[in-house]
Amino acid sequence: MIKLSVAALITLALLISSGCALTQTQGESSIPAPATLYESVVIDSNSRQPVSLEYVADALSKADVVIVGEYHGHPGSHLLQTRLLKHLHNQNPHITLTLEQFNLDHQSDLDDYLAGETGEAEMIEDTNAWDNYRGSYRPIVEYARNHNLPVIAANAPAQTVRCVGRIGPAYLNALPDNQRQQLPAHPFLDTPAYREKFIEAISGSHGSNDPAISERMASVYKAQLLRDNTMASRILQARKKHPGHQVLHLTGTFHSEESLGTVALLKKRAPELSVVVLSPVFWVAEEAPPSLESQLGKGNFLYLIQPLPKEYRDPDRQNKAMKQRFSGRSDTHCTTE
Template structure:
């Protein structure tokens, strides 16, 4: 399994503060890659032409939902999200920020902070914000708070996701009515392409068929679908509550690239919605033109970024670290 997929599915890493970088504005030639860990080269996936951030915002100004995929903890992903948020707001101040990074059962805690009823540390604790919130997502939430914009906790409750991963989709039938009502009625909509992508990412097998999903792997996939469908449902609910607004949605790129996952769930629920997907591509050392052709299927727009440093080169230390991370997860009871 590649390191980007491991980061997307298994762990969330810390990030330094997103400050002081102007390189993303510059127009670059198609043969010039990102200059540093904050830099991103934005490309129109269809034409292969590079864009500055302002030109990208111009193109997205009338789009209903703008989905910016990220590699969790990557400096360039989070800087692009924060700057695009402001650029889109300048073109349409009727904006909603929806975030995978907060679970819907913590919406009240998030709202209390946005209303200046609690402080940031209180919100981080009460909303169980991700460990890298201050370095990665603070700029997004603070801009929304300053402009009095809605911020939607879009992800499914973590304990329910964990229990689906253990017991499968039938676990939803055991929930109290109030808890079940928070989740979408159709909680496991998917597509064959997403199934195959998931199996390939988890197991490393190529060209896997739908029938390969069974047992714990099927449960894990259904937990993934619950996240995707919940995010799609929350986005649509936000648009219904705020007609004429534009949604900026931040999410791990596995949930959105190739217009799969959350994007496919959105399209199945609201076929008339205009959705633009912006996907990251980690750029290995290269010579010649940017590898647009082999990556254009990932999104309407691509942003090329440098890979994060390798976490481990010692397999034993990697296994030990992963075991430690999972042992620190809350002990959820699925009864």
């Protein structure tokens, strides 16, 4: 079993699932600041200028796949995503929504809800939806449901991810054939830049050539790759199932910014696709805006949002809360026999 320190677990949960916070430096003073946590300011990375969502939707009209990175639970991210779907749908009725927030083994449960066969509370229970579903993802799922747009559960099964993180890739060999066949044929494809970014986020320093770090983090990184490869594979499956549809994919920004993670693996599998990335950038209202030059590589478009309030200022309370959060997963049984 791979054992991580509490500090590493905290970093994994807060950075990898939601994306890394940014260091603010002096930037272009003409960029308007988002006035509330619900608002965002979209920047075109080419022109370095603020643009409207109508402009963004028009610019994305020919893209095969649009990927919006998010900070999970941030109202600015989720409001932008829903509004963008509306604008994209206004100009193209053929849109498929793919979501990291649902696991592929619950696709039938999600379909039952979209077809009106179950209620929302039943869907949340049946799909084991994220705790913040109602506050964060309900609006975009309801828009898709009301307009009969396909919604694809894009993430790998939660237990499979956890067990790969605990005992390594060999866990997949123990899966029943029907479960293994749902996963991508090559579930651990990666890129050197993504591996380096992952290790730096977890360890706080470059360490891809350090054997000790590589061994300690190998299984955790494989679990991360399983998520990214599964999402890339599910996007391609969605395009095959719904020919001619534009795909709008929602994911944590770590999985997509700098065109790494899911984006890089999607391009490896289908280099002919046109993929556009929108990435969030935290804006600290009382400070200068972030330097655009240092952030432009994160996406074709950036959207500035206010940071969320700090959850904990007491490190001991943070450690205790994180231990409790992870202890709830201790009943997962993983075996390769």
